[in-house]
Amino acid sequence: MRWKKVRGAVVALAIALALWYLYPTLKFYTLSEEARSRMSPEELARLSERAVRLGLDLKGGMYLVLEVDLSKLRPEERKDAVDRAMQIITNRVDQFGVAEPVVRKQGKDRIIVELPGLKDIDRAMKLIGQTAQLEFRLLKPKDERDLVLGEMDEVLAEKGPKPKEKVEELFREAPEDTFLLSHPFTGLMYRLGEEDLGVRVEDVPKVKELLSKPEVQKVIPPDGEFLWAAKPEVIGGEKYYRIYYLKKRPEMTGAMIKDARPDVGSGYDPSVAGRPIVRFSTTKDGVRLFARITGANIGRRLAIVLDRKVFSAPVIRTRIPRGEGQITGLDSIQEAKDLAIVLRTGALPAPVKIINKQVVGPSLGADSIRKGVKAVLIGFVLVVIFMVAYYRLCGLIADLALILNLIFLVAALAGLHGTLTLPGIAGIILTIGMSVDANVLIFERIREELRQGRTALRAVSNGYSQALRTILDANLTTLITAVVLYQFGTGPIRGFATTLSLGIIFSMFTAVVVTRVILDALVGGEVAGLSIGESLIRNPRVDFVKVMRYAFLGSSSAIAAGLLFFVFQGPVYGIDFSGGTQMEVHFREPVSVGEIRQALSEVPFEGAKLDLSDSEIKQIDKSDIFLIRFANTWGEPLTKAVRERIREVFDGKLGGDWLRQEVDVGPKIGTEMRGKAVKAVLFSLLGMLIYIAWRFEFRFGVAAIVALFHDVLFTAGLLTILRQEFDMPVLAALLTIVGYSLNDTIVVFDRIREKLRAMRRASFSEIVNLGINETLARTLMTSFTTLMVVLVLLTMGGRVIHGFALALTVGVIVGTYSSIFIASPVLVAWRRGQEKVQVRRKG
Incomplete structure (x- = not known):
């Protein structure tokens, strides 16, 4: 009899505890919109914390696995590099405005990021993955640059192709132009203004290939470096990327930035007036350093470099005593807001690579x-x-x-x-x-x-x-x-x-x-x-x-x-084991597999056109939903290019929530x-x-x-x-x-x-x-x-x-x-x- 009473008491207690823990979940998910609006944000947050959370596969959102590259850090810097990176990413995500984000460490060098209810994938990827290494570098004098370029031409001309057919294979734009034989590097460049040089968008991959050759790298002095502009410019109906020759050692880094805010430029300069900019101010040490740099280099150009891309290279007109400046060359106020966020929260201690991504x-x-x-x-x-x-x-x-x-x-x-x-x-x-x-x-x-x-x-x-x-x-x-x-x-x-x-x-x-x-x-x-x-x-x-x-x-x-x-x-391996990228796309108007394959035959990527027409494309149950899967060794950049290509070709045929699911699995994760x-x-x-x-x-x-x-x-x-x-x-x-x-x-x-x-x-x-x-x-x-x-x-x-x-x-x-x-x-x-x-x- 005694054991019967004990069992009864245990059951009654278990039921009471279960109902106590279950009540917040029932209340939270049965609240009407009117009841939610009457509750304060703090009350709603407390109730949400006690309720069962829905996973990203039910709620929608993005799941990322980031791997921190510790290979280039010194041993003493590696100890807390992942923890610092996690803190910086947490700060960025908090300012991004996503409800209930999750950022946690996994293993020795990985960070898990979960963003429920996320809609703007591209913006989030850029905000989270951007290293945000801000540097202020002086441009090398024009004479030094031209001397180095001349030596590059000489080296490449000596080892360059002599037969005409080989020349044509390398320089298809001007097969008969003998100038390219003696100037294989500068022959692909154009003067933009008095000092700058530019390269047409379609020639950028060729110039990068030439620039990476060991014999060319030996010509460049150890204190100099060529960097590209962050974005192309349209001049005379053609798109060009500017290429700059800078000092390798920065005069100042983003560590000196105290605050950064988005704004709209003013004045008479058409590249600034009415355009989105980021105004920044420096710390006390930064004020003194910035004043010394600008005072000692009046008349020279100071490039603002973010993650090895030049956003602008203005001429220093006068000494700047208050440690304030602005970053131009931005396309939208949203981009200015995101750049301000990453500058305020600081640079990542090491680059991060997205090795697994799931978007629902x-x-x-x-x-x-x-x-x-x-x-x-x-x-x-x-x-x-x-x-x-x-x-x-x-x-x-x-x-x-x-x-x-x-x-x-x-x-x-x-x-x-x-x-x-x-x-x-x-x-x-x-x-x-x-x-x-x-x-x-x-x-x-x-x-x-x-x-x-x-x-x-x-x-x-x-x-x-x-x-x-x-x-x-x-x-x-x-x-x-x-x-x-x-x-x-x-x-x-x-x-x-x-x-x-x-x-x-x-x-x-x-x-x-x-x-x-x-x-x-x-x-x-x-x-x-x-x-x-x-x-x-x-x-x-x-x-x-x-x-x-x-x-x-x-x-x-x-x-x-x-x-x-x-x-x-x-066996047929799923995306988890095979790696690659899989997209689930919803069309509101009928589309054939052939049309999708045709669109993927020319995907603009890094100045070239990739043929992804051999991708696996499946129509789900004769509906307007298609699965697209393709091999992907480039990761997120190629995934973004495919997203933009689908949006461009089928703009009028896509549903509101057209990207139902997207999964990126790197080879290492697979x-x-x-x-x-x-x-x-x-x-x-x-x-x-x-x-x-x-x-x-x-x-x-x-x-x-x-x-x-x-x-x-x-x-x-x-x-x-x-x-x-x-x-x-x-x-x-x-x-x-x-x-x-x-x-x-x-x-x-x-x-x-x-x-x-x-x-x-x-x-x-x-x-x-x-x-x-x-x-x-x-x-x-x-x-x-x-x-x-x-x-x-x-x-x-x-x-x-x-x-x-x-x-x-x-x-x-x-x-x-x-x-x-x-x-x-x-x-x-x-x-x-x-x-x-x-x-x-x-x-």
Whole structure:
């Protein structure tokens, strides 16, 4: 009686705590716009902090992985370079105006940036990734520049191509112009004004190539350097980039900047008046230094250089005593605002490279939420109806436990300040199907006790005590895979691992404690009968061991077929593993694949035209949504060029939220992902082997691992045959299959172990057959409830998690098959092998 009261008190306390943590989430997401407007920003922020956050794949926004390049820093500078970079990026993001941004460190040299609800991708990328190394450099005298250029021409003319056809190949604009033979470098330049030189936009790549040659670099004095203007200028109908010859050592850096503000220029200079500018002021030390520099160099030109690009190079007319100046050459006031932000927050201590980027548009996020919620509700209703129909009153109690399980899960996410992602919703759906597993185990045990003539009270007590160990073993193995998945997964996949882990923990609590409290209350008065329904599978007597060799043969053939496809045709790797860029583009008017391919055949990039017409282009379900995937070794610059090309060509045909999703995965990240995938599978299998060998015997562990390999290879082979992409969600599904299949196998093994102790005179094959038959009802019922919700996920979850749901569907079916026809028969084969060895030794 005392333990009944304790259990009741624990359940009541757990429900009270769950409702306490759940209330802010319910309130926040049910607030009307009018109610939100009446709340102060502080109140709304406090409520938001206590509610479950939505991941970027549901809310929309941008996810970045930045890698800080520490290679050029001195050892003492590397110690805190990543921390300083993270602080500077945090300051920039805070001034950017994004709600609830996340900036955190990952590993030794990486920074994760999450920007929910972001719409202006290009602006954010520039603001975050810009190093913002501001320098003030003096231009070298014109005579020195011309002397260096002359020496460059001499060096290149000596080593340049002599035959006419080679000259034509290098200088296509003037194949007959002999001036280019003697002036291969300056022949591509034009005078702009009295002193400056310019290069036509189409000639910039050639000039850069010539400038990078080792023999040319040797001509340039060590204290000088050629730098390009930040932007081209239109002169006489042609676009030119100015090229400057500057002192390599800066006179002053951006470290002296105290403040920077956007403004609009005034005066009579047409390049400044009415144009956006950035006014800056310096620190006290900067005032003195700036005054000294300008006073000592009156009449010379001082270039303002940002990240090795010259924004302007004005002539110093007089000494500037107050340490104030302005940066011109900007296209918009928005650009001026962003430049002012990066100057105020300071330069990054080292360059950062974007090695992984994921952008989700708000329409795709809203679509994912709608489909996810619908799948959860339908899956929940199907399980509820089935449990009531099959287990009557006990099924209704299990449904109540299922509702509490979901309440506890969401409350725990809120209490842990967790984030709900689309794979996380998939984890909740899977939890709905799997959480009734423990109840099915208990109810089947209670049915066995009732068939043996036990009273309802005794049947309930024995049922729970006998099923407890099996429940713990089965769920702990699934928990191992969830932990491994969390360790090796990223972002949304970790969300799946989190919800799956919490679902497993709470399902054990609700099944073992909550339902026990209710059933104890019902049968406390020694009720003669208990409404638990009748099993559809009564006393099966199937000889599973007898068909063992046929099962082995069939499985081996199926796996071999899959492996042949895997080896000769190869798997289809998703963007996570292959690297590159993938865009999901929405058109509001009909567009053909051919039109998109034609547009990508000429993508303007760095002064040239790239042909990306061989990109993979797919139309999704005959809709106006297309997937575009292309190899990308240049990273974000090429992605931006493709975005601009699509916007330029299809401007009138694009929807409002036309870029539904964009993913950039660098080669390094793709390689790391594949390595993590292999490690995750191996660590999962190793963890299973150790646990089962500890809880059972080594031979049981080996049999379970054989069954798991069977399930993974069968599923992977079938996915390869179906040409389903392998990505992180599919990997998550494969690991979930490992846990789920082992869950089934352990239930059978536990019954076999129990029979081995009770039936010492029976043969091992008879015991295995009996163990499989006695757990057959539980195995099929659990698989059926899980399969119901997984099929709902497959048909209604949407394209984003289709591969995940497909792999789970195959895995649930194959896992059920292997727990019956593979794992236990392997034990029989092992035992027969041992018996043969013993006979040989005796003989």
